[in-house]
Amino acid sequence: MNPAELHIGIVGAGPSGCYVADALGRKLPGARIDIFDRLPTPFGLVRGGVAPDHQGTKNIARQFERTLGKDGVRFLGNIAIGRDLSYEELKAAYDVLIITIGALEDRRLGIPGETLDGVYGSGQFVGWYNGIPDGRELEPKLDGKSLAIIGNGNVALDIARLLGKTPDELASSDLCAHARTAFEAARIEDIWLIGRRGPAEASFTTAELAEFGELSRVAIQVDPAQLPQILPEGLPEEQRKLAEKNLEVLRTYAAHEEQHNRPVRIHFMFHAAPVAILGEGRARELVLEKTRIEHGRAIPGGETFTIPADTIISAIGYRSTPFSGLPFDEVRGIVANDQGRVEAGVYTVGWCKRGPQGVVPANRADSLAVADLILADLAIHQTGGKPGGALIDSLFAEHGVRPVDFAGWQKINAAEVAAGQGRPREKLARIEDLLAAARG
Ligand code: NAP
Numbered sequence: 493m494n495p496a497e498l499h500i501g502i503v504g505a506g507p508s509g510c511y512v513a514d515a516l517g518r519k520l521p522g523a524r525i526d527i528f529d530r531l532p533t534p535f536g537l538v539r540g541g542v543a544p545d546h547q548g549t550k551n552i553a554r555q556f557e558r559t560l561g562k563d564g565v566r567f568l569g570n571i572a573i574g575r576d577l578s579y580e581e582l583k584a585a586y587d588v589l590i591i592t593i594g595a596l597e598d599r600r601l602g603i604p605g606e607t608l609d610g611v612y613g614s615g616q617f618v619g620w621y622n623g624i625p626d627g628r629e630l631e632p633k634l635d636g637k638s639l640a641i642i643g644n645g646n647v648a649l650d651i652a653r654l655l656g657k658t659p660d661e662l663a664s665s666d667l668c669a670h671a672r673t674a675f676e677a678a679r680i681e682d683i684w685l686i687g688r689r690g691p692a693e694a695s696f697t698t699a700e701l702a703e704f705g706e707l708s709r710v711a712i713q714v715d716p717a718q719l720p721q722i723l724p725e726g727l728p729e730e731q732r733k734l735a736e737k738n739l740e741v742l743r744t745y746a747a748h749e750e751q752h753n754r755p756v757r758i759h760f761m762f763h764a765a766p767v768a769i770l771g772e773g774r775a776r777e778l779v780l781e782k783t784r785i786e787h788g789r790a791i792p793g794g795e796t797f798t799i800p801a802d803t804i805i806s807a808i809g810y811r812s813t814p815f816s817g818l819p820f821d822e823v824r825g826i827v828a829n830d831q832g833r834v835e836a837g838v839y840t841v842g843w844c845k846r847g848p849q850g851v852v853p854a855n856r857a858d859s860l861a862v863a864d865l866i867l868a869d870l871a872i873h874q875t876g877g878k879p880g881g882a883l884i885d886s887l888f889a890e891h892g893v894r895p896v897d898f899a900g901w902q903k904i905n906a907a908e909v910a911a912g913q914g915r916p917r918e919k920l921a922r923i924e925d926l927l928a929a930a931r932g
Pocket residue numbers: 543546601642643644645646647648650687688689693694695696697700765766790807808809810848849850851
């Protein structure tokens with residue numbers, strides 16, 4: 493196989509797509525790589541998921557930018573598979589096709605009241621404040637005094653922390669203007685962070701948990717009785733280490749002097765499983781059931797209680813959204829695959845391969861592993877000779893589709909950075925504005 497005759501298509505320009513493009517570009521010099529994204533902007537979760545006050549994490553975008561700018565690599569933004577191109581057309585065009593579409597759909601709580609006004613999935617909510625165009629018009633209700641976040645992962649922490657910060661504490665973030673305005677107008681006094689299991693089972697990472705200690709207007713409430721003195725038997729080593737470090741931080745919070753003069757309270761509440769959301773048209777209360785842990789699982793004990801909650805955000809994980817023809821595991825909500833292999837010539841990487849777990853660098857390891865798998869397969873099977881971008885370009889011409897290319901993205905980037913005025917950037921959050929900027 494001559495790499496120069498190889499055409500590689502990657503669907504999704506998020507971290508996994510960029511990492512796999514970089515790895516294959518290095519190992520297959522001369523291969524042509526097209527990276528598609530449904531949005532006019534690249535970088536997936538780095539732009540639309542990573543918290544706007546975690547700018548250090550976003551620095552990885554500079555490396556991805558270099559990947560997209562390399563010879564032989566094309567960025568094709570604003571191309572939705574299923575709308576502008578079909579899976580069959582992609583397979584006809586590329587010798588190697590890699591699906592890295594992430595996990596964009598919120599998992600459902602499956603409890604009564606979930607569809608009431610004021611109830612949001614974390615994907616919707618985060619997408620709204622991070623300027624993902626599909627979420628731009630969400631305008632979440634933040635007009636009540638009490639807001640509950642269900643889930644004990646880092647996404648739940650991101651949301652609570654951002655809501656707890658003052659405008660000054662958000663000044664160096666790239667939180668979108670529409671979200672800044674809404675956060676400043678909000679009068680939330682109580683934020684509940686609710687875990688169905690205990691603090692030893694929470695999936696928060698310690699650095700993220702420790703950030704709460706720095707919030708100037710927030711009083712952190714942790715019930716010391718909920719913090720175990722001894723960790724449960726049988727925790728896997730990694731979980732045990734994480735639990736020890738997290739408990740240390742939670743103990744310092746529980747021992748805090750009362751911070752009476754602080755206007756916002758963040759309550760860490762454990763062993764509480766959501767049962768129902770109550771309200772007439774609009775969420776007003778969250779019903780929870782006390783749990784105990786058996787063999788690592790949350791077992792409801794029958795005793796329920798209610799907290800006020802005018803806004804409820806479930807941060808309980810995500811599913812991928814397949815396009816027509818893509819082999820899909822409906823139960824797990826991921827692309828059906830065997831270690832990254834989907835079908836002959838088709839591979840998958842990242843959250844759509846293994847579920848929504850792991851920070852950005854975890855996707856690098858996954859991408860490198862699948863790149864090696866692809867190289868091993870290429871060494872065995874005679875591959876090559878498909879038309880690649882030439883077929884795609886003729887289909888675009890036929891259908892009147894005009895992708896946003898890398899130069900277009902650079903124009904968007906420049907416009908956003910210029911509009912930042914002291915902030916890292918002011919994101920354009922509507923498709924029409926992004927396209928106008930891309931087309932200069
Ligand atoms: P996560 O870490 O998997 O947490 C999901 C949480 O939802 C868990 O506490 C889980 O509880 C809970 N949950 C699931 N179903 C539930 C239900 N029906 N009722 C109540 N609770 C339920 O997921 P995530 O927070 O969405 O984060 C996804 C990945 O992105 C993670 O790997 C995370 O570390 C990463 N991330 C990292 C950062 C960062 O580094 N700053 C920021 C954001 C996200 P159980 O454990 O009991 O199932």
